[in-house]
Structures are given as structure tokens and as C-alpha cells.
Amino acid sequence: MATVKRTLSTKSTPTGIVEIHLRISVSRGCIIRLKSGLYIDRKRFNDGKFIMPRDPAEKKQLRDLEDKLEDMEKFLIRLCEDTPQEKLNKDFVLNQLELYLNPPVEETPVAPEVTFFDIFEDYITKKNISEWRIRHLRVLKRALMRYELYIRANGNKRYKIKLDEFTVDDVNDFEKFLRNEHKFYKKYPKIYEAVPADTHSQRKKPKPHPKGDNTIVGLFGLMRAFYRWCRDQELTTNDPFAKYNGTTTEVYGTPYYISLEERDQIADYDLSANPSLEAQRDIFIFQCLIGCRVSDLMAMTPESIINGAIEYMPQKTKGERPQVVRVPLNARAKALVEKYAGRDDLKGKLFPFISSQKYNVAIKKFFTICGVTRMVTVLNPTTGAEEKRPLNEIASSHLARRTFIGNLYKKVKDPNLVGSLSGHKEGSKAFARYRDIDEDMKKELVNLLD
Known part of the structure; x- marks a missing residue:
């Protein structure tokens, strides 16, 4: 069992204040001497014991000193008894005592700023x-x-x-x-x-x-x-747009699309000398027949065809307004599906799709080859000015969706019926961008006044 003996330093101040030393005996071969860092009046210490004065204030001060010394001694005894003797030396004990007397302050972690x-x-x-x-x-x-x-x-x-x-x-x-x-x-x-x-x-x-x-x-x-x-979410009360006076309404030109005759001109053109371009032409024609967005088109697989109709959930509105759009396939659409069914390069898809960017490049190319170069009036998306552009320069995958919607609307003139096939909700303002009230429809309306 370890023991501690108190002694006084031989050095003292002129007023008789002297440091208390400690002699820790663990065994005959393990004796460690330490300075306690505590000081006492030499006349208040005798043979390891404190001599208490009568003055209450001085007595309390000496009691506090004695308590500190006893706590230190208890720690040192416990340390020496719990530590293997071969590990005990003066440096080790001093380090442990320093940690005991001055434990590291654990800083409260500062929460990172939420940006x-x-x-x-x-x-x-x-x-x-x-x-x-x-x-x-x-x-x-x-x-x-x-x-x-x-x-x-x-x-x-x-x-x-x-x-x-x-x-x-x-x-x-x-x-x-x-x-x-x-x-x-x-x-x-x-x-x-x-x-x-x-x-x-x-x-x-x-x-x-x-x-x-x-x-x-x-x-x-x-x-x-x-x-x-x-x-x-009560994260802020700020509304930076409350006093904003900038442009808040999107402006679109008159929607343009290809006629059924132009669609068939592209569909029937012989592109067999360029099989890869022919495949992208077929995909475009299929898109003209079902009216979906390109993102939905490229996600389609043979399993998307159910009982003679293509079924899909539009990705653009999937999170906010999930709905299943079902479009029956006509004879031309079914023939295109059959043309590519079972090919090794489909990778589980309905057609040999390429990236949407390359698809748009291919569309412009076969429009040019097929001679669909009619001039149309469009709004420049940056300047807002009207421009005359040939179809083959501005054709893209979205033209197939407009072609489906525009030609159907000319036939049935019911936006809700057409919207059920294109994925637009009833009364959609966006639907108006996809159709044009053409000259034939205008004549029919005027004739109602006869």
C-alpha cells in the first residue's frame, strides 16, 4: 500500500512561508518525491500536521489548504496503487497530477453556420x-x-x-x-x-x-x-420579391409545329443508307404519335406498352401532380415498335436512344435531308424580337410534342381531351403554348356568324 509523508522545503521566504513537499513510498525500490505547489507558514506545520490558529479567518484559510493537500494525497495514493509499478516514475506522476489539478477544459462545440x-x-x-x-x-x-x-x-x-x-x-x-x-x-x-x-x-x-x-x-x-x-417552415419572414417590379410573365410566340403531311414526308423518306439517322427519325415520328416530353420518351421500355397503349407518368410533374398518361398506339406507332423489338442494342429500352443533345442534332439533320425547311415566325428567346427561321434550323424533340398536340387540337378542338393525352391538367395555361388557332379554325368560327 502506498503512503505519503509531508515535509517542508528547506527554503523559505523572509516571512517564513515555505512549500510543502510530498514523499510517496510505493515500495522499497519505488519512492517518488514531489513539490505540492502549496505553501504554509512554517510555524503552522509540525511533524506533518497543521497547527490551527485561533483567528477564525486564518483558521478557515488553513483548513482550505489542508483540504487541498488531502485531496492531492488521496489522488496520488490511488494513482500509485492503480498503476503498474514499472510504469511509475516522477515524470509520469507529475503529468497525471497536473491533469488532475488542471483538467483540460472541454470546449462546447460550436454548431456550424447554416448557410x-x-x-x-x-x-x-x-x-x-x-x-x-x-x-x-x-x-x-x-x-x-x-x-x-x-x-x-x-x-x-x-x-x-x-x-x-x-x-x-x-x-x-x-x-x-x-x-x-x-x-x-x-x-x-x-x-x-x-x-x-x-x-x-x-x-x-x-x-x-x-x-x-x-x-x-x-x-x-x-x-x-x-x-x-x-x-x-418559419425559417424567415423575408420576402425579397414583395416589391419586385421586374418582368414576371413569360412570353411565347405563336406555337409552330409540322403538319401531318410534313410528318409523313419525314416518316416515309428513305434513310436506309444511314441506319443510325433512320433510327432517330423513327423515334421522332413515334414521339409525334404519342406527344410525350423527351425525358419521358427516353425512359420508356417495352413494359411501358400495356394493352395496346403507351403508359407513363410524366417526370416533370411527378413530384407535385403524379398522374398516369395513357396514349393508345395507332398502326404507325405499333409498326415502329415492332421494327425495333428484340434488337440487341436496346439495353432494355423501347428504342435505340442516344443523348437528348445528340437527338436534337439528328432531328435538324433529317429535317434538312427530308426537305422540311418551311419558314416559320419565332420569338428570339433572348431579345424577344420576331425572327423568320427555317424549320430544319430550329427543330428539336419538343417539336414532336407540339406536333402531336397541335394536330390533335385541330381535329377535336377540346383542350381537356387533348390534355388528357399530353399530360396537361384541365384548364392548364401552359397548354395554350402548344396549339395554334390556325386559319381553318378561324374560318369555321367566322362562318358561325352567317
Whole structure:
């Protein structure tokens, strides 16, 4: 059993204050001497014991000193008895005593700052929205991140977008940034290295394109929805759009689409000399016959055909308004499915799909080869000005959806019936963008006045 003996240092101050030393005996071969760091008046110490004075204040002070010394001795005895003797030495005991007398202060961990972009990502994760909307939200997030870097690069080095502090002035400034971003690419290359404008390109990151009103309105619509959610979640009371006076309505030109004759001209053209282009032409014609978006088209498999009809759930509205769209297949559509059924290169898909970007390139190519080059009037998406463009230069996968909707509407003139086949909800404002009240329909209406 370890024992402790108290002694006094031989050195003392002129007033007789002297340090208490401790002699720890563990065994004959293990004796450790330590300085306690505690000091006492030499006349108040005799043979290891404290001599208490009569003065109450001085007596209390000496009692406190004795308590500290006894606690120290108890710790040292327990330490020496619990530690293997071969490990015991003066340095070890001193280190352990120091930890006992001055335990490390455990700092309360500081919670990391919840940033604007943390909340934005939380919104994407928790909100039940479609993959289409998630992709567009990430476009908005990257634009806001570039805007933040742009402000820092222009003098405000500590600038951070904050949920409560983003004002209508910031909204207007962000709009100016979006409209001029294509001009900043060369001046601030590091911004676009850190946050690319396009994350899909496998090659050098392309510079951002000029943005028109419709793009700005779309991005701000997503940002409004984000702030509404934040207010609903009581994360903020801020509404930076409350006093915003910018453009809030998307503007579209008269919808254009190909006629049934033009569709058949493309469908019947001999492209057998170019099998890969022929396959993309067939896919386009099939899309014209079922009217789906390209994202839904490329997700289709043979299992999507049920009892002679194609069935799918539109990805764009899947999170907010899930519905199954069922479109019966006509003879031409069934023939196209049969043409590619069982091919080894389908990889479980309905057709030999390629990327949507390459699909759009192929569409323009076979429009040119097939001679569908009619001039149409379109709105420039950036400037908003009217332009005359040949169909083969502007044709894309979405033209197939417009072709389906526009030609059906000419036949039945019932937007709700056509909408049930295209996936538009009843009374959809968006549906109006896909149809045109053409000259034949206008004549029929005027004839009602006869």
C-alpha cells in the first residue's frame, strides 16, 4: 500500500512561508518525491500536521489548504496503487497530477453556420418535386453561387447570400448579373472554374449563354417558391420579391409545329443508307404519335406498352401532380415498335436512344435531308424580337410534342381531351403554348356568324 509523508522545503521566504513537499513510498525500490505547489507558514506545520490558529479567518484559510493537500494525497495514493509499478516514475506522476489539478477544459462545440445554400439544398431534399424541377433548381443554385463569387470579386470579399438579408435590391442586382453573365466569362474565369454554367459538358466548360425574359422569369419563379417554403417552415419572414417590379410573365410566340403531311414526308423518306439517322427519325415520328416530353420518351421500355397503349407518368410533374398518361398506339406507332423489338442494342429500352443533345442534332439533320425547311415566325428567346427561321434550323424533340398536340387540337378542338393525352391538367395555361388557332379554325368560327 502506498503512503505519503509531508515535509517542508528547506527554503523559505523572509516571512517564513515555505512549500510543502510530498514523499510517496510505493515500495522499497519505488519512492517518488514531489513539490505540492502549496505553501504554509512554517510555524503552522509540525511533524506533518497543521497547527490551527485561533483567528477564525486564518483558521478557515488553513483548513482550505489542508483540504487541498488531502485531496492531492488521496489522488496520488490511488494513482500509485492503480498503476503498474514499472510504469511509475516522477515524470509520469507529475503529468497525471497536473491533469488532475488542471483538467483540460472541454470546449462546447460550436454548431456550424447554416448557410443559405445549406437551406436551399435542404429544400431540394425535403420538397416532393420532380427530377425536372430538381435539375432547374440546381441551375438556379449554381447561378446564385456564381453571383456570390462575382460580388466578392468586385470588392466585397466577405459577401454571403443570407436568407434574411436578401432584399429586392439584391433581386434586381442578381437579375442584372444573369442578363450580363455571358459577358463576365472572360473577365472572371475562376468563377466559372469553381461553379460551371453547364455541368453536363464532357469537354471544356462552355461559357454561359445570354438569358432572356423567359429564362429570368423561370428562375425567379423557382426562387419565389423557395422563399415561400422558407416562410412556411418559419425559417424567415423575408420576402425579397414583395416589391419586385421586374418582368414576371413569360412570353411565347405563336406555337409552330409540322403538319401531318410534313410528318409523313419525314416518316416515309428513305434513310436506309444511314441506319443510325433512320433510327432517330423513327423515334421522332413515334414521339409525334404519342406527344410525350423527351425525358419521358427516353425512359420508356417495352413494359411501358400495356394493352395496346403507351403508359407513363410524366417526370416533370411527378413530384407535385403524379398522374398516369395513357396514349393508345395507332398502326404507325405499333409498326415502329415492332421494327425495333428484340434488337440487341436496346439495353432494355423501347428504342435505340442516344443523348437528348445528340437527338436534337439528328432531328435538324433529317429535317434538312427530308426537305422540311418551311419558314416559320419565332420569338428570339433572348431579345424577344420576331425572327423568320427555317424549320430544319430550329427543330428539336419538343417539336414532336407540339406536333402531336397541335394536330390533335385541330381535329377535336377540346383542350381537356387533348390534355388528357399530353399530360396537361384541365384548364392548364401552359397548354395554350402548344396549339395554334390556325386559319381553318378561324374560318369555321367566322362562318358561325352567317
